[in-house]
Amino acid sequence: MTHLKLLGTTALALGLAAPAMAQEIRFMCYSDGNECEVYDDVLTRFEAANPGVDVIVDVVPYQAILENLPIQLAAGSGPDIAKVTDLGGLSQYYLDLAPYIDRAYWEASFGDTLGWYRGAAGGDAINGMHSQLTITGAFVNATLFEQAGVEMPGADATWDDWAEAARSVAAATETPFPMAIDRTGHRFAGPAISYGAAIVAEDGTPTLSDEGFAAFTAQFVEWNNDGTMARDVWAGQGGATYQDAAQEFINGELVFYYSGSWQVGRMDSTVGDLFDWQVVGSPCGPAGVCSGMPGGAGIVGFSATQHPEVVAAVIDFLAQEDIYAEVTARTRNLPAHLGVAQAGVEFEGASPAAAAALSAFAADLADVAPSAFRYQGYANNRAMFGITAERVSQAIVGELSVEDAVARMAADLEAALADAQ
Amino acid sequence: MRWPGWPPTSRRRWPTRSKGVAETKGQGATAPAPPPEMTALRGAGDGFALRLISPVMRLVEIPMIALQRLLGINRLAWVFLAPNLLLFGLFAFLPVILNVAYATTGGANVMLADRPQIGMGNFERLLDCANHLDPNTCREDKFWRAVWNTLWFVTLQVGIMVGFSLLTAIVLNGKIRARGFFRSVFFFPVLLSPVVVALIWKWMLQRNGVLNAFLDWAGIGGYNWLVDAQWAFAWSVFLSVWAHMGFYTLILLAGLQAIPRDVYEAATMDRASPWRAFRRITLPLLAPTMLVVLVLALIKGVQTFDEVYAFTGGGPGTATTFIIQYIYEEGFAGSPRLFGLSAAASLLVAFVLVVLTLVQLWVNRKSVDG
Incomplete structure (x- = not known):
């Protein structure tokens, strides 16, 4: 029994230690439709291109993003990345991605939505990627x-x-x-x-x-x-x-x-x-x-993360025009990425009514x-x-x-x- | 199987603190031999097992003896109590202390160190009213709406529930057919999770629910029960009574069964009517049980949250928002999260519950003392 317990504990300790070496990134995600599923799929490509990085998508109910995440962040035990809707309210916890990414590309692609993530403090930090407008x-x-x-x-x-x-x-x-x-x-x-x-x-x-x-x-x-x-x-x-x-x-x-x-x-x-x-x-x-x-949701990194470069790289990967366009098409959302919006999105598997509805919403912007x-x-x-x-x-x-x-x-x-x- | 040397008789004394360790050890050496029948039962394997276990037990014994020498035998008790004390301290006392600490701070930060001290500010904010009977004149009108709702709810729920429980207990105590079956039927809702209870009744009472379907079929026409403030409140009371009645019925049933039969027989011989027997025998002899039921139901009533929250969400408006929901919403569901205000409100509730408990203890002692 003791042996078993000891073995269990050792395995647990090893299990915890191993991914830490492999740069484990936890992504707290909620879905309106199939967003988390699509992110998980797309991020396997990122993992393949970056050996040693393991992005774990934790799918949670929307209520957890609203109620639990802020408390976790305040207590310093939050995830590395999350999909959030309280864009400005959590700004004090965001990781400024600017040192790790191409600022010009981001400003040209996301324009005014970048301001939503700066909260009351303002400034010119790049705090998050608006994933669905x-x-x-x-x-x-x-x-x-x-x-x-x-x-x-x-x-x-x-x-x-x-x-x-x-x-x-x-x-x-x-x-x-x-x-x-x-x-x-x-x-x-x-x-x-x-x-x-x-x-x-x-x-x-x-x-x-x-x-x-x-x-x-x-x-x-x-x-x-x-x-x-x-x-x-x-x-x-x-x-x-x-x-x-x-x-x-x-x-x-x-x-x-x-x-x-x-x-x-x-x-x-x-x-x-x-x-x-x-x-x-x-x-x-x-x-x-x-x-x-x-409105909408965005993907943000948190400054408490152990791996800021990796977190920034993951979000930057999702912000690339081809990836963003793919995710938008597969999740049937309106793009906040100006390049993707200009090029137009072919919504995958959407009925004529849904395609017309999305166009009507886009026109209403x-x-x-x-x-x-x-x-x-x-x-x-x-x-x-x-x-x-x-x-x-x-x-x-x-x-x-x-x-x-x-x-x-x-x-x-x-x-x-x-x-x- | 009785050990001849056990229990210790008055001749054998346990070591006292002044005599210390040496005597305790000595006593171990002169302990009475195990009874012959036990020795006979032992096989050769036992000796082997003992030889195996003894060194292991020595590992525990040596530090314990050292501790005993260091602290003395009476203070050694604290060593055994320590794990429990630590757990209770960590999970029961510390949260209470933290609650008091949070209640005296303001702002929306989670960490206590980041929160400004505001003394009794939260309590003043909660109690600031021009007229406490009219929530609209209060600074925290939602708190006072919750207080009055809770008060009404507890009065109605406890009154109706205890009444029905008593009635049911009396019926179930009588000689009725399938008594065991009916006893289980009334107890069954107690086994359900409060959220399940709420969902079942919501399913029956919502606009397209079972009750309205029946009323439509019967030609009476349905009604949107949960959007009407009075009806939503009334159904909340009903649902709560339905869910908890079985528990109190069980306690009252036990109380009824404890009343000696011969008292009733004497009453019958004196040609007392059943009503008179109920008033003069059942009620007075059931009083102590009744009191326990009343106080337990009161405390549980004040704590009502989950079933009504899942049933109506506190609505329509604030019609079924009770005090615990107010605490939850101010502290966790709303924005900004006012931990201080909800901690202060929870201390006020705790104060009411302590008073109720003290009343229970006092009346209990009074009835026991006679």
């Missing part, structure tokens, strides 16, 4: 429109136009829900900006209580109460919990679904030929702004307001997303009036900024 926008059940005999609003249609059209379609086809927006402050921000909200001003001051934000909050609460919006999505949850309405849309119970480009793969594979769907981008606000929210880009790169945006989801939900269920909810959002934001410092 996303943009929020609306999916529409075209079959229901056809059945109802209602004409789909045009490209410049407002949120009001779409609400009216969706209500008519739902009434005519006995569909339970005319509209739904994912329960997160990120999705809420697009229409709020279209209604005139500044959210993050040019000088970097955040606000969740200006006139535009209050106007869309009031409108959204009203739509939830009059049945235009699927009440289940925002009122059915507590706290800042994320809730989407993709399943309702897939089930044909929803006419207009405001989500984002990352859902294309899921729609493509699950809706099939149940009904025709299409992407119509972001509707406009009363002032004519038609902004969605940009031009309408994204500057404040939306600022919000995406703002270091405390996660706190603001949470505050929005919580307080707007309280207004929907009647715990707070719209005015009180807006006042609470202002107070919460002030407290969060004080706590974050």
